[in-house]
Each structure stands twice: as structure tokens, then as C-alpha cells.
Amino acid sequence: MTNTLLAKYRKVVEQTFIPIFAKDNYDTEILLKGCELAGAKVIEYTLRRDDADKVIPTLKERYYDNVVFVGSTLDDDMIVQQMKEKYPQIMTIDELAPYVDGFVSMLPYTDETLEKYRNTHISIPAAETSGEAFRQMKSGAAFIKTCGPDFSFSKTLHAVPTFNYCPTFITGGVNRERMDEAFEAGNILCAAGLELLLKGEKPEKLTAERVAELVSLYINAAKEAREKVYPNLKDIENMSDEEFLNALPNYCRLR
Numbered sequence: 001m002t003n004t005l006l007a008k009y010r011k012v013v014e015q016t017f018i019p020i021f022a023k024d025n026y027d028t029e030i031l032l033k034g035c036e037l038a039g040a041k042v043i044e045y046t047l048r049r050d051d052a053d054k055v056i057p058t059l060k061e062r063y064y065d066n067v068v069f070v071g072s073t074l075d076d077d078m079i080v081q082q083m084k085e086k087y088p089q090i091m092t093i094d095e096l097a098p099y100v101d102g103f104v105s106m107l108p109y110t111d112e113t114l115e116k117y118r119n120t121h122i123s124i125p126a127a128e129t130s131g132e133a134f135r136q137m138k139s140g141a142a143f144i145k146t147c148g149p150d151f152s153f154s155k156t157l158h159a160v161p162t163f164n165y166c167p168t169f170i171t172g173g174v175n176r177e178r179m180d181e182a183f184e185a186g187n188i189l190c191a192a193g194l195e196l197l198l199k200g201e202k203p204e205k206l207t208a209e210r211v212a213e214l215v216s217l218y219i220n221a222a223k224e225a226r227e228k229v230y231p232n233l234k235d236i237e238n239m240s241d242e243e244f245l246n247a248l249p250n251y252c253r254l255r
Contacts, residue, residue, distance in 0.1 A: 051089065
């Protein structure tokens with residue numbers, strides 16, 4: 001499979017669960033190695049990590065076949081430049097674009113940004129209203145991020161009158177015990193910070209093998225939970241591109 005936008009989109013949907021590198025006390029190299037050992041082809045590295053401006057530019061060189069998202073993005077250059085005084089690791093979307101495959105935010109994106117990157121990157125902005133979600137999907141968003149631990153907004157976006165058009169990506173409070181609930185709300189993807197997966201693990205004793213074990217558990221649990229809701233997505237790794245696109249339950253602008 002070539003490294004086209006569709007190929008990247010497929011990897012994201014196929015993995016189902018995305019590990020997030022948020023701000024924590026764990027060693028970056030151990031976390032990256034653990035995700036690699038787990039076979040994770042998709043990660044989200046957030047600008048909340050103090051080393052983000054140093055690590056993000058290197059990730060695609062190291063993991064060319066992987067899909068690298070940058071999270072905690074802000075879609076305004078002036079705001080980023082001012083906040084850089086307190087958070088020197090943050091970067092603008094334009095600065096990040098050469099180094100990553102996609103962007104994630106807990107805030108909306110402008111139509112201008114979505115249209116600019118719709119053919120080159122996978123954008124996952126957040127929405128707080130149904131209208132905001134619809135606008136962003138029209139402008140080029142690949143998925144819409146919804147924030148837990150309450151799944152009610154995801155359910156709203158998947159209500160019968162919407163015809164299930166919106167592919168949603170849920171983060172916040174999604175542990176293994178809530179996987180079934182997360183996908184029953186209609187979501188097609190879920191994610192969680194590695195600090196949630198590693199809760200109780202001491203940084204000085206953490207190994208890449210332990211990270212891999214926990215990441216694998218979450219990926220497998222997410223796939224199992226999603227297949228109960230969307231059985232057409234079972235074994236999508238073995239489908240042709242046409243079969244994959246036809247199996248998707250939501251709108252995909254790559255069709």
C-alpha cells in the first residue's frame with residue numbers, strides 16, 4: 001500500500017485506538033519503543049509535552065510508514081506566537097505540517113485551514129455543536145473529535161436524523177472498561193493518553209515491553225468493542241480500497 005492519504009486514513013481506521021503522548025513523567029524513548037513493539041502504526045504526539053518541538057520534527061524520519069498526528073494544536077498563528085512565551089514547545093499548524101500526517105485539537109478549526117490541508121493531511125478538530133461538526137466536515141475534516149467522559153454529544157451526532165454521517169473520535173475517560181460504551185455511542189475511533197494506560201506504573205521502572213503490553217490490550221479491546229457495533233469493519237485490513245470505503249459507516253470525503 002502506498003503512502004497516500006487514503007492509505008493513511010485506512011491505517012487510522014484499522015487501528016481503532018490511538019495512543020496519545022500527553023504531558024507525563026515517562027521517558028519519551030521508552031514510550032515510542034513500546035508503541036513500536038505493540039505494532040501501533042498511528043500515534044498522537046501532543047504539544048503539551050515539553051519536548052514536542054524537538055521530537056515532532058524527527059518522528060516521520062524514524063517512523064516513515066506510521067501515521068503521526070500532532071495534538072493540542074491551536075488554529076491561530078497570533079495566539080500561538082504569544083503563548084510561545086509561556087509554552088516554548090508549541091508550534092503553528094503551518095510549522096507542523098511538513099513533519100506530520102495530521103492534526104488534532106480540542107478546539108474547532110477554521111474553514112480556511114481545513115480547506116488548505118484537506119488533500120494532504122488528516123484533520124481531526126473538535127466540535128461542541130452539531131452545526132460546528134457539520135461545517136468542519138464540509139470543509140475537509142476527516143473525523144470530529146468529541147470529549148468524554150460523557151458520551152452524550154457523540155450520541156447526538158449519531159442520532160437517526162443525521163443518517164450517521166459523522167465519523168467521531170472520542171477521547172477523555174476512555175479506559176478498557178468503557179470501550180463498549182464508547183462505540184455504542186456511535187464513535188468509530190477512540191484514544192487515550194498513555195498516562196491513563198500506565199496509571200500506577202513507576203517511571204523509573206517502566207520498560208518498553210510493559211508499554212507494548214498495555215497498548216496492545218487497548219488496541220485489541222477497542223477493535224473487539226467496535227466490531228460489535230460496526231460488524232462490517234471486521235477484518236478491514238484484508239479489504240481492497242473499494243471494499244474498505246464501502247464498509248465505512250460514515251461519510252468519507254476520499255470516496
